[in-house]
Amino acid sequence: MRRAYLSGAPGMLTSAAVWFAAGVVALLMSPERAIWTLFIGAAFIHPVSVLLVKLLGRSGQHRKGNPLASLVFASTVWLIASCAIAYGASRYSMLWFFPSMLFVIGGRYLVFATLFGMRIYWVCGLSLILAGYGLLRFGMPPVVSAFTGSAVEALFGMAILALSSAWGRARFGAMAG
Helix, strand or coil: CCCCCHHHHHHHHHHHHHHHHHHHHHHHCCHHHHHHHHHHHHCCHHHHHHHHHHHCCCCCCCCCCCCCHHHHHHHHHHHHHHHHHHHHHHHHCHHHHHHHHHHHHHHHHHHHHHHHCCCHHHHHHHHHHHHHHHHHHCCCCHHHHHHHHHHHHHHHHHHHHHHHCHHHHHHHHHHHC
16 A cells, blocks of 8 residues: 555645645635535545556555455545535534544544554644644634645645655654554
């Protein structure tokens, strides 16, 4: 998984771009449209990240029979179901949607620690969950929450990309394994 998908960094960076787009839409249009921007953009995260992985010289496809493939599928089903829960929460209070999604995405990244065998995903997942909690606790507006999600994913995506390179492994290998 780590080799085929470049440790998941392109996917995380693509996701950061989707969160950023949602933040821009929340700022310029409305939180409701930002929700749909996140949902529609999320549908393109995997295909765009696979394209990026291939452009970077990796296969973008795990080996047949890889036992972790079922974990990917299970976490994807849970992600989709959780999106419905977050959307339902937004019908009660618009301030709840983006923090709820940070909880969901953070939880998914905890699974990625196993998928990619990298402890940094624990730090990333917990950072997103704590950010979601703080944003919810302090009643931050959707635009702040969306940009926070983008910033956290961008920072961790770049860190994971650095850890996936020979230079990064030589300097920061303890975080990778």
